[in-house]
Amino acid sequence: MEKHCSTINFWLKSRTDKNGKSPITMTIGANGERAEFQTGKKIEPENWDNGKQQAKVSHRQISEKAQ
Numbered sequence: 001m002e003k004h005c006s007t008i009n010f011w012l013k014s015r016t017d018k019n020g021k022s023p024i025t026m027t028i029g030a031n032g033e034r035a036e037f038q039t040g041k042k043i044e045p046e047n048w049d050n051g052k053q054q055a056k057v058s059h060r061q062i063s064e065k066a067q
Contacts, residue, residue, distance in 0.1 A: 006030040010053040012045060020044055 012022040021042035
């Protein structure tokens with residue numbers, strides 16, 4: 001029987017733009033393979049929770065703050 005294992009992780013790039021926002025990156029891993037994608041969204045690093053891999057602010061504020 002073939003084993004399938006997959007993960008999806010979100011994290012911020014360490015660089016920031018002129019507005020102080022960092023790009024949100026998504027990594028997908030499956031069966032030993034890994035692919036990285038840019039979400040096209042940015043957020044201020046202080047509003048990002050690395051442990052939870054999500055924004056600290058409410059959904060409404062994310063929509064306003066994300067580009």
